[in-house]
Amino acid sequence: MAHTPGPWHVGRAIHWPIEIFSEDQNSICYLDNSENTDSEDNAKLIAAAPELLDMLSKLVADAYCEKGYNCCCTYCDAKLSDDGLDITHEDGCLVLDAKKVITKAKGKDE
Numbered sequence: 001m002a003h004t005p006g007p008w009h010v011g012r013a014i015h016w017p018i019e020i021f022s023e024d025q026n027s028i029c030y031l032d033n034s035e036n037t038d039s040e041d042n043a044k045l046i047a048a049a050p051e052l053l054d055m056l057s058k059l060v061a062d063a064y065c066e067k068g069y070n071c072c073c074t075y076c077d078a079k080l081s082d083d084g085l086d087i088t089h090e091d092g093c094l095v096l097d098a099k100k101v102i103t104k105a106k107g108k109d110e
């Protein structure tokens with residue numbers, strides 16, 4: 001299931017201290033800041049989530065050079081597998097970590 005399209009915005013609601021809402025003014029969530037002094041900063045981070053996810057996905061997509069059979073990861077230089085279907089990144093490659101975060105954000109199992 002896809003999330004509500006961004007951009008999201010931080011606003012104030014009548015009955016709750018902080019509200020995050022979508023471009024079409026639908027509520028995404030409320031944050032109670034009665035006990036958490038970080039709530040406003042947390043709200044800003046949550047509101048930026050759709051754009052962060054989109055940008056990270058684009059960065060991952062751009063992490064592969066386009067040299068046909070010699071395709072490689074531009075971060076770790078891993079080459080395309082012999083079957084031409086995938087790249088096995090080196091441990092610590094940022095692309096692997098970025099893919100894990102994208103998977104986490106989309107709620108899919110790794």
Ligand SMILES: [Zn+2]
Binds near residue numbers: 075076094096
């Ligand atoms: Zn890599």
